[in-house]
Amino acid sequence: MILVTGGAGFIGSNFVLDWLANNDEPVVNLDALTYAGNLSNLESLSGDARHIFVQGDIGDGKLVGELLAKYQPRAVINFAAESHVDRSIHGPEDFIQTNIVGTFRLLESVRAYWNGLSEADKQEFRFLHVSTDEVYGSLEANDPAFKETNQYQPNSPYSASKAASDHLVRAYHHTYGIPVLTTNCSNNYGPYHFPEKLIPLCIHNALAGKPLPIYGDGKQVRDWLYVKDHCSAIRRVLEAGKLGETYNVGGWNEKANIEVVNTLCHLLDELQPRIDGESYKTQITFVKDRPGHDRRYAIDVTKLEKELGWKPAETFETGIRKTVQWYLDNQGWVKNVTSGAYRNWLEKQYQ
Numbered sequence: 162m163i164l165v166t167g168g169a170g171f172i173g174s175n176f177v178l179d180w181l182a183n184n185d186e187p188v189v190n191l192d193a194l195t196y197a198g199n200l201s202n203l204e205s206l207s208g209d210a211r212h213i214f215v216q217g218d219i220g221d222g223k224l225v226g227e228l229l230a231k232y233q234p235r236a237v238i239n240f241a242a243e244s245h246v247d248r249s250i251h252g253p254e255d256f257i258q259t260n261i262v263g264t265f266r267l268l269e270s271v272r273a274y275w276n277g278l279s280e281a282d283k284q285e286f287r288f289l290h291v292s293t294d295e296v297y298g299s300l301e302a303n304d305p306a307f308k309e310t311n312q313y314q315p316n317s318p319y320s321a322s323k324a325a326s327d328h329l330v331r332a333y334h335h336t337y338g339i340p341v342l343t344t345n346c347s348n349n350y351g352p353y354h355f356p357e358k359l360i361p362l363c364i365h366n367a368l369a370g371k372p373l374p375i376y377g378d379g380k381q382v383r384d385w386l387y388v389k390d391h392c393s394a395i396r397r398v399l400e401a402g403k404l405g406e407t408y409n410v411g412g413w414n415e416k417a418n419i420e421v422v423n424t425l426c427h428l429l430d431e432l433q434p435r436i437d438g439e440s441y442k443t444q445i446t447f448v449k450d451r452p453g454h455d456r457r458y459a460i461d462v463t464k465l466e467k468e469l470g471w472k473p474a475e476t477f478e479t480g481i482r483k484t485v486q487w488y489l490d491n492q493g494w495v496k497n498v499t500s501g502a503y504r505n506w507l508e509k510q511y512q
């Protein structure tokens with residue numbers, strides 16, 4: 162049995178679905194169901210005894226202690242976080258609370274549980290912390306891609322809070338011997354991506370006839386990875402990663418934002434053309450830049466490829482086509498998540 166936190170969010174729910182599609186080891190899924198948590202992502206598991214969902218906070222030591230004692234997981238995989246950079250700029254408090262204090266409390270619960278395990282179980286146990294490439298800061302156009310040895314230079318409240326959580330995880334290994342692993346992944350995209358992030362937001366707005374907002378000059382570069390490839394990387398690191406080590410995860414897919422949005426428009430023009438025959442590109446609108454906007458992220462994934470033999474299955478071209486098709490086929494899901502709270506956020510951000 163494994164304990165997954167944040168398993169009703171974008172990557173967490175893809176991970177739970179993938180995990181149970183690949184093996185029968187049960188999953189306890191602890192998620193607070195914030196605005197980003199969506200149980201309908203896991204609808205296909207309803208009635209499946211291998212999936213146990215518990216609504217709760219990673220910072221609730223009593224609840225987490227009880228879950229660990231009851232289910233005796235061999236691993237904890239921590240996805241739970243506040244994840245949207247723009248929200249962290251408008252209001253950093255929740256990011257400090259969940260990403261830093263929450264991770265600290267989760268580590269404390271895990272430490273107490275791990276101390277009570279037999280020597281054999283202690284050695285088998287893993288705490289895998291899911292983190293981001295944003296902790297390394299921003300690259301210039303000609304800089305080499307981020308390696309695991311790059312200095313941490315987080316620039317937003319979100320990335321600073323993730324960096325702090327990474328440091329705590331590292332310290333719990335060094336000081337207490339907890340068997341930890343950390344993954345630092347680039348930008349994910351794919352099914353169940355909440356439509357506040359660039360790719361699902363632009364698909365949603367395109368179909369709704371709304372502007373496709375591009376921050377600044379649109380030449381900021383991100384390194385995109387299909388979410389299911391991130392899930393397979395996490396499974397591989399859990400299986401074979403060296404204790405205390407960090408692994409960068411990415412798809413060697415650097416793209417400028419404007420290029421990504423042009424690709425989305427091109428795919429939508431092909432798969433669901435506008436009634437007036439115009440391209441969705443006419444909806445592209447340049448808007449005020451994100452404060453402190455990081456210019457470029459790029460991940461060097463050599464360590465994961467060479468040491469653990471991992472490779473992504475999708476190229477950007479195959480993954481983005483699948484993603485656009487998924488959104489076209491799942492407009493009901495999009496409608497469900499565009500709740501009142503989400504609409505309020507859009508008004509605040511793009512007023």
Ligand code: NAD
Binds near residue numbers: 172173347
């Ligand atoms: P998300 O915002 O879609 O989902 C986060 C989930 O965590 C939600 O289900 C939410 O309800 C839950 N959650 C939030 N606070 C909680 C708390 N205190 N206790 C329990 N559950 C809580 O995020 P995501 O995009 O799926 O990201 C998952 C993880 O991967 C995060 O740690 C993020 O930093 C990291 N990451 C994301 C990306 C990306 O491109 N999305 C890339 C690299 C790393």
Ligand code: DAU
Binds near residue numbers: 359377379383
């Ligand atoms: O790099 C990994 C990170 O990727 C994760 O750690 C974060 O959780 C995840 O949200 C993502 O962060 P980004 O800030 O890169 O993702 P976002 O989709 O918000 O933005 C992608 C790029 O597009 C970024 O350069 C900002 C830009 N953008 C975004 C939005 C929402 C726009 O130009 N317009 C927009 O409306």
